[in-house]
Amino acid sequence: MTLSEGAGQLPSRRIADAVRELITSGELAPGDKLPSERELARRFGTARNTAREAVRLLTEEALVTPVHGKGVFVREKQRLFRWGNDRYSRKTYRETGLTPFRLEMKRQGKRASIQAVAIDRVAPPYDVAERLGVSTDEESVIRRLNEYHADDEPVQLVTTYIRWSDAEGTLLTEPKTGPGGIHGRLEDKGHVMTTGRDEITARMPTHNEAQFLQAPSGVPVLDVLHTSFDQDGEPFEVTRFVHRADRSGLVYTFDVEP
Amino acid sequence: MTLSEGAGQLPSRRIADAVRELITSGELAPGDKLPSERELARRFGTARNTAREAVRLLTEEALVTPVHGKGVFVREKQRLFRWGNDRYSRKTYRETGLTPFRLEMKRQGKRASIQAVAIDRVAPPYDVAERLGVSTDEESVIRRLNEYHADDEPVQLVTTYIRWSDAEGTLLTEPKTGPGGIHGRLEDKGHVMTTGRDEITARMPTHNEAQFLQAPSGVPVLDVLHTSFDQDGEPFEVTRFVHRADRSGLVYTFDVEP
DNA sequence: TAGTGGTCTAGACCACCAT
DNA sequence: TGGTGGTCTAGACCACTAT
Incomplete structure (x- = not known):
């Protein structure tokens, strides 16, 4: 998986942008697990809380869902x-x-x-x-x-x-x-x-x-x-x-x- | 102002519960400013980030709005x-x-x-x-x-x-x-x-x-x-x-x- | 200049899940 | 048992607002 550099200036935005790009490009499909918060932090060279903030942003956009103890997952698109x-x-x-x-x-x-x-x-x-x-x-x-x-x-x-x-x-x-x-x-x-x-x-x-x-x-x-x-x-x-x-x-x- | 002890077990929930009670009881009216994050943290004996998390919870409920540099304010109820x-x-x-x-x-x-x-x-x-x-x-x-x-x-x-x-x-x-x-x-x-x-x-x-x-x-x-x-x-x-x-x-x- | 929210660091412990 | 998210601490610096 490639995590291309995001355009945002804040570290949390940069991480969120990069992950969002992976999702919209289809590289991360619905149901897929994101890298863990600790892993994202490591890859982007930030503290865990910063990666966590990025996940929070994506959650607020309803793109991903965190599941306690398992990981953060790309949302399934469901028929209305x-x-x-x-x-x-x-x-x-x-x-x-x-x-x-x-x-x-x-x-x-x-x-x-x-x-x-x-x-x-x-x-x-x-x-x-x-x-x-x-x-x-x-x-x-x-x-x-x-x-x-x-x-x-x-x-x-x-x-x-x-x-x-x-x-x-x-x-x-x-x-x-x-x-x-x-x-x-x-x-x-x-x-x-x-x-x-x-x-x-x-x-x-x-x-x-x-x-x-x-x-x-x-x-x-x-x-x-x-x-x-x-x-x-x-x-x-x-x-x-x-x-x-x-x-x-x-x-x-x-x-x-x- | 009295900040009664909340019922939640987590510190952030306790703070949010206490502030929500002030709002719903009318002690804090629409347009009023909340105590600052640092002040809430002091009163409840927590780190600032914990008080901040409480404010985030209330923001998610659309009860309050943070304004950069000014404070956190109780939402005005507006006619639809x-x-x-x-x-x-x-x-x-x-x-x-x-x-x-x-x-x-x-x-x-x-x-x-x-x-x-x-x-x-x-x-x-x-x-x-x-x-x-x-x-x-x-x-x-x-x-x-x-x-x-x-x-x-x-x-x-x-x-x-x-x-x-x-x-x-x-x-x-x-x-x-x-x-x-x-x-x-x-x-x-x-x-x-x-x-x-x-x-x-x-x-x-x-x-x-x-x-x-x-x-x-x-x-x-x-x-x-x-x-x-x-x-x-x-x-x-x-x-x-x-x-x-x-x-x-x-x-x-x-x-x-x- | 002082006070506010916005963001970040570098840890820590807990609860939950799979093995 | 090891990995995950959930929460918390105790700081730090920045951006914005008012005086």
């Missing part, structure tokens, strides 16, 4: 899961019999598994209360927290909030929500989803999110706050999706008003 | 700019006479300014070529790169790609594109935007993007790849929007197919 505004289409569901998550997993030849983590009656967070038109002071909603996996790899965290007045005494308080799922039960209550709104932000994951999503450092999350509106234009369900941004992309198609 | 699928609505444009960017700036009482950085004929990047149905081997597109500012603060980087065969000999090769802007000229060429598709990912900014967007470390970008389709369903324009994720959110509303 794609989620979008077609995921609520009843037509797709009728034709395939699959929920959007299971459909996307099948498309990529992966096994879908969904784990219910918690179902409880809680006081909603501010942004949810605002959208559902309920109080943050009382336990006015039911919260359903689920973890979604593809071949046992974590993919997304999904938290659904429904007004307690809609959920009380229905299967919405149970792990299994019956035919048609959550939206089936909400239709029983007279809420037919007619319009949806997705509000999207990106941010770094919280500690808990990073842990569940197994997100290497330098990987942000996509945070999608979805609101469902019924035939009367009334919001009746809010769901927060948290995705690893290096594994998921979002797609929205829309008609342009003339 | 909001962009969505209504931005291509001709109706809004007719009613207000404002482009979506200028409309959002007016909504927030800020002055909009747009700076054309480059207009050149280039070979398109792979993802753009794929969507426009052109070759990556020839200079088959014109690229228009613009920087958008709100009160002189950078907000987004916008790069538009149009087939050279559509742009040749029109105002699309000039900084001023005339009435109705880019889409006005494309309508002259017979492309009326009928459908749009936005593909959204989040990632850490490249060095150049971070520099222009003045993005503090720990802040990801939202990368929106927009494709416009005309009345025949043919793609005729691709635009990449790169936003600072702590300053911008996206909103999509859509009808649900019955």
Whole structure:
């Protein structure tokens, strides 16, 4: 392996530049192990901390992932899961019999598994209360927290909030929500989803999110706050999706008003 | 100021926990300066590098921003700019006479300014070529790169790609594109935007993007790849929007197919 | 000029992993 | 057991900011 001299002026930058060049040129392929921090330091004539700083820079760029006790590895480029505004289409569901998550997993030849983590009656967070038109002071909603996996790899965290007045005494308080799922039960209550709104932000994951999503450092999350509106234009369900941004992309198609 | 003992076991975690507690409790308000790294080290009885590591952790969480020569400051929480699928609505444009960017700036009482950085004929990047149905081997597109500012603060980087065969000999090769802007000229060429598709990912900014967007470390970008389709369903324009994720959110509303 | 963050050195010990 | 990353110490000099 050749470590050509980098263009940066700082030693840590020079090391990072040289290694980045090896990666982008393909000399170091995804999955390959980098020279150890001590080895990089030796080759470039620096202290170990300086080589370590170079590795930190590359980690922040999401090019490499350090693994304790094993080494630093070039990131695998993974195909993106794609989620979008077609995921609520009843037509797709009728034709395939699959929920959007299971459909996307099948498309990529992966096994879908969904784990219910918690179902409880809680006081909603501010942004949810605002959208559902309920109080943050009382336990006015039911919260359903689920973890979604593809071949046992974590993919997304999904938290659904429904007004307690809609959920009380229905299967919405149970792990299994019956035919048609959550939206089936909400239709029983007279809420037919007619319009949806997705509000999207990106941010770094919280500690808990990073842990569940197994997100290497330098990987942000996509945070999608979805609101469902019924035939009367009334919001009746809010769901927060948290995705690893290096594994998921979002797609929205829309008609342009003339 | 009280620096209560943190719960973490590692010294760097303990310092970070203590400072985070000061911020979330409001004892340190947005804009306030943290104790210097040397002072934190003194108070907690550690080496400076350890206090520095604590500051790095908080920076990664986007809670604080170090400023060279001045100090480390608690982040200001800023209101989000909001962009969505209504931005291509001709109706809004007719009613207000404002482009979506200028409309959002007016909504927030800020002055909009747009700076054309480059207009050149280039070979398109792979993802753009794929969507426009052109070759990556020839200079088959014109690229228009613009920087958008709100009160002189950078907000987004916008790069538009149009087939050279559509742009040749029109105002699309000039900084001023005339009435109705880019889409006005494309309508002259017979492309009326009928459908749009936005593909959204989040990632850490490249060095150049971070520099222009003045993005503090720990802040990801939202990368929106927009494709416009005309009345025949043919793609005729691709635009990449790169936003600072702590300053911008996206909103999509859509009808649900019955 | 004094104080700040930015970077670096040359060590040290620990936790984790493979053999 | 040896190699790896994770963390820490106790210094040092530089670049930037304010006075």
